[in-house]
Amino acid sequence: MKKFVRFVLVSALALISFGSFSQTVRASGADSLLVHTFKTTRLYAKGKQVAGNDWDPQFEFSPISDRELAINSNWYSDQRTDSDKITDGKYYRVATNEWVKLSDVVLVDNYSVIFGLYTYKNYPIFNLNTDSFKMEKTDKTLPTNEWLIGSEIDFPNGDSYYQVGQNEWIQIDQ
Numbered sequence: 001m002k003k004f005v006r007f008v009l010v011s012a013l014a015l016i017s018f019g020s021f022s023q024t025v026r027a028s029g030a031d032s033l034l035v036h037t038f039k040t041t042r043l044y045a046k047g048k049q050v051a052g053n054d055w056d057p058q059f060e061f062s063p064i065s066d067r068e069l070a071i072n073s074n075w076y077s078d079q080r081t082d083s084d085k086i087t088d089g090k091y092y093r094v095a096t097n098e099w100v101k102l103s104d105v106v107l108v109d110n111y112s113v114i115f116g117l118y119t120y121k122n123y124p125i126f127n128l129n130t131d132s133f134k135m136e137k138t139d140k141t142l143p144t145n146e147w148l149i150g151s152e153i154d155f156p157n158g159d160s161y162y163q164v165g166q167n168e169w170i171q172i173d174q
Contacts, residue, residue: 034108123170
């Protein structure tokens with residue numbers, strides 16, 4: 001009996017230690033931004049501040065001519081320009097001083113905190129086709145109720161979707 005208890009205890013400790021080493025950790029608990037390219041995507045370098053103030057700085061961006069991002073590739077982003085006043089759109093950083101325009105990529109925002117959303121109408125449910133990175137409408141609907149949201153996807157055409165299931169998304173009303 002003692003050998004069995006010892007075996008169970010050692011096995012449990014081994015599983016616990018294995019589980020602790022195999023977890024994914026997000027830096028500082030921040031949201032995880034993923035940039036997905038659906039075409040060959042130009043990179044830009046951030047230059048000097050040209051307008052704004054400490055709370056809303058605006059920078060100049062110049063094209064990088066010797067590098068670009070490959071089609072259908074994923075890149076983590078840790079910074080973005082916050083100003084809506086930039087004439088050619090928002091930018092997301094994918095490497096040291098290498099930025100992409102939001103209008104050239106699909107942005108996947110994996111929230112660090114899941115939040116609730118109350119729907120006042122039935123929403124059609126979409127599935128994300130990971131090969132084409134396009135949304136495909138299903139024959140299911142999300143009924144009126146309170147739902148948990150895990151991620152958001154923003155497409156260059158302005159369409160945005162919230163994740164409400166494993167591969168189930170609802171389009172956000174504009």
